[in-house]
Amino acid sequence: MTRVGFGYDVHGLTEGRKLILGGVDIPHSEGLMGHSDADVLIHAIMDALLGAAALGDIGRHFPDTDMRYKGIASVKLLAEVGKLVGSRGYDIGNIDATIVAQKPKLAPYIEQMTQNIARVLDLEPGRVNVKATTTEGLGFAGRSEGIAAYAVSLISSV
Numbered sequence: 001m002t003r004v005g006f007g008y009d010v011h012g013l014t015e016g017r018k019l020i021l022g023g024v025d026i027p028h029s030e031g032l033m034g035h036s037d038a039d040v041l042i043h044a045i046m047d048a049l050l051g052a053a054a055l056g057d058i059g060r061h062f063p064d065t066d067m068r069y070k071g072i073a074s075v076k077l078l079a080e081v082g083k084l085v086g087s088r089g090y091d092i093g094n095i096d097a098t099i100v101a102q103k104p105k106l107a108p109y110i111e112q113m114t115q116n117i118a119r120v121l122d123l124e125p126g127r128v129n130v131k132a133t134t135t136e137g138l139g140f141a142g143r144s145e146g147i148a149a150y151a152v153s154l155i156s157s158v
């Protein structure tokens, strides 16, 4: 059986934090706030995978009240989600994601993000696609108050 999953996440931008997206440390004047490294792209992807497998969401598996996850690299959590989905008898077909950010320009970092995600989930790179868009200055993302990410995934019973 093939199943689809969807994930969405938002984190606010602030000075004094690193900007980590798809496991890539991106030079910028601000970074994302969160209990973890606040990698909003990885969070959306994890929720898409958990959703496809009917396993809830990241808050259920990695509560933001648990100090084990304070400052953790979200790619480590993604590896856990990949194992969990695999342990339930599913293979990941593909992942597609969109980052919504007015700035910085993300195009130079997209390939590295894609490679990181594929490596962590032990997938061929062609099964992962990451995109970026602005909102033409509209809304919270357009005002650079935060960054959002959307993701979908397909998984299939082995």
Ligand SMILES: Nc1ccn([C@@H]2O[C@H](COP(=O)(O)O)[C@@H](O)[C@H]2O)c(=O)n1
Binding pocket: 100, 101, 102, 103, 104, 105, 106, 107, 108, 132, 133, 134, 135, 136
């Ligand atoms: N933070 C971003 C946002 C977008 N891009 C790239 O620019 C292209 C055009 O963006 P629009 O919002 O005008 O659609 C988009 O397709 C991305 O390739 C980017 O690099 N970083």
Ligand SMILES: C[C@@]1(CO)OP(=O)(O)OP(=O)(O)OC[C@H]1O
Binding pocket: 009, 033, 034, 035, 036, 037, 038, 039, 043, 058, 059, 060, 062, 063, 064, 065, 066, 069, 070
């Ligand atoms: C990732 C977790 C880990 O504690 O913390 P945050 O970085 O705050 O991110 P969020 O998107 O709010 O999801 C909750 C948590 O699972």
